[in-house]
Amino acid sequence: MNLKSTTCFSTRNNKPLSEYHSQVEAEGAAVFANSQYKLKLAPYHCERCGAWHLAPRNRQTPSTSCNICTDSTGHAKELYQTQKAAQQRAKIIRKEKGVQLVVYQCPYNNGWHLTKTAARRK
Ligand SMILES: [Zn+2]
Ligand SMILES: [Zn+2]
Incomplete structure (x- = not known):
């Protein structure tokens, strides 16, 4: 059974x-998707x-959210636990939104942020 979320x-x-009521249920579905669709x-x-x-x-x-750094809209910046996670996110954003981001280490917390590079081309 596959329940569809009304909120997400x-x-x-x-x-x-798809919505699952327990981690076990969700893991079962993940295994199924992997075997059926190679997802x-x-x-x-x-x-x-x-x-x-x-x-x-x-x-x-x-x-997590950084408690010190904010982005250009005043929201707390995402704080990535590893440089790799931040790079991975930057890659996804570049692919989906065409926005070039660079990874830098948060000067206050133990983690990494993304920031926009200066636009060079139109
Ligand atoms: Zn949800
Ligand atoms: Zn920060």
Whole structure:
């Protein structure tokens, strides 16, 4: 059974995400997707709806919010736990939005941020 979320949508295609009630259930679905469709998915716990969803494994970039740094809109910047996670996120954003980002180490916390490079071309 595949329940569709009414609160959470894919950032890629805006389709409702599948919703699972436990990690075990979500992991089972991930294994199934892998064997059927060769999709590498990993369960994650959604803070928004409290259920579990699946996300492509290579999109999982553990991050928290920095308590000091803010972006140009005044929001707390994402703080990535590893440089690799930040680079991975930068790659995804470049692919999906065409925005070039560079990774730099947070001067205050133990983690990494992304920032826009100066636009060189139009
Ligand atoms: Zn959710
Ligand atoms: Zn910071």
